[in-house]
Amino acid sequence: MSFISRGFHGRRDDNVDPKRVPPGQYVTHDFPVLSAGPTPHTPLEEWTFSIVNGQERKTWTWDELRALPSEDVTVDIHCVTRWSKLDTAWRGVSVDTLLDEVEHDSPYVLAFSDGGYTTNLPIEDVSNGKAWVAFGYDGEPLDPEHGGPARLLVPHLYFWKSAKWVRGLELRDEDEPGFWETYGYHSYGDPWREQRYAGD
Amino acid sequence: MARAAVRGRLTWQIANVADAVDETARVRTLVLDVPDWTGHAAGQHLDVRLTAEDGYRAERSYSIASAPGEPVAITVERLDDGEVSPYLTEELRAGDELELRGPIGGYFVWEPEDGGPLLLVAGGSGIAPLRAILRHRGRTGSDVPVRLLCSSRTLPDVIYRAELDEPAPGVEVVQTLTREQPAGWTGYARRVDAALIGEVAWPAGENPLALVCGPTSFVETVADDLVGLGYPAPRVKTERFGATGGR
């Protein structure tokens, strides 16, 4: 019987619709900043987003990305460290818009970011309205500590898949593990099936 | 320190809160009765673990603010958006139990035989391990000369103020208040910068030993300034608390 700290609750909100909270998660009203490295500061004049398909590469500058149709989305996000935040408001370009400009038949992508972070996803999970390159949060430009100028947003998977400071997607034939996946986190990461670690 | 190095294992144990002392409006010292405490070195820290009824857990590290031989004490600053510090500074009371493990650490420690002259630089709650060092110096009768530079926002924010106002012989305390100073204030009135450090620090030629503790940006500025004054990097020991307080 483990020790219980009298009167300790943490900062969780227990007053939420349980159907919106995946197993093992708790809801927070904060927006915790998690990071594996220093915040990059790529100047917008140098920033690009690329879709890489073997030797081919389609690249958008910041201005070109911003000129693409973008949309406001409100989604719930779930971090593998157990916090969930409901009704977060983002603005971004659907990844479908970007993938539509590239010929591809690869089953997987590896998202890559400034600073070397990577994460792997099946291409279907960044298609069909499931993912964005998000540059706005809560009505403001996305803060650098939350991944600005732009991050990947894939809310149906654990939030480590929503790579901060994203600079592109590599199209892949194999599902090659990214940064956290290499260290034992789940390759897919569905919060509703509690796929936190490899083998879950 | 030797005991901690040999021990090889850190086990969680339940301590009793013997006393809770408000140092400032946001800072409280918890004096703990730790039944299986094996002793500690000045500068070491301990880990605290809180567990809610549903099993939710949070863990934090706090420097031990008391000297070896004194009751174990930690000094906690309440962070407005903190998860653990509001509990430790507002909810927890004498008679409650607290799960902890320690002592931990072997780098940011000082023993009298480490010598000096000693330069201690504290940013906010970074004063905690340095106070342990000062008290240890006093209790061992060491005569190593010490200068303590303490940076706080305002006078009411100065932690251990009464103790720092009456330093032991051989200890000089220099304060800077970075946000607001009372009328008649004769200490420094700005954030620590290279010029300020240059006026306070022992000259590099005296082979001083510096220990710097506080928020990350504070520690890095001060450490860079000391190296700029000629302090060899191995003679500047640092402990970063993160942007807002504990670890």
Add this chain to the structure above:
Amino acid sequence: MDALDGNAIAGLLVDVFGAELTTATGVCSTCGAVRPMAELVVYNRAPGTVVRCRTCSSVLMVFVEARGVHCVDLHGLATLDR
């Protein structure tokens, strides 16, 4: 988001290696920088703990705890000496 230093993983190092290692010397396998573990850059607000070289920012160590088991990657460290 400020990084911490190796003091913040002193307890983790005891858990994983069974020894106090903050004064142990680490050598970065990318740039060769030599430092006590206490002076490395630590990011521990993450799905795991990432320790980087203070000189070149390369990843030196990664710690992930999954189901009570520690997974440690040290390949960024050329040597670790006590």
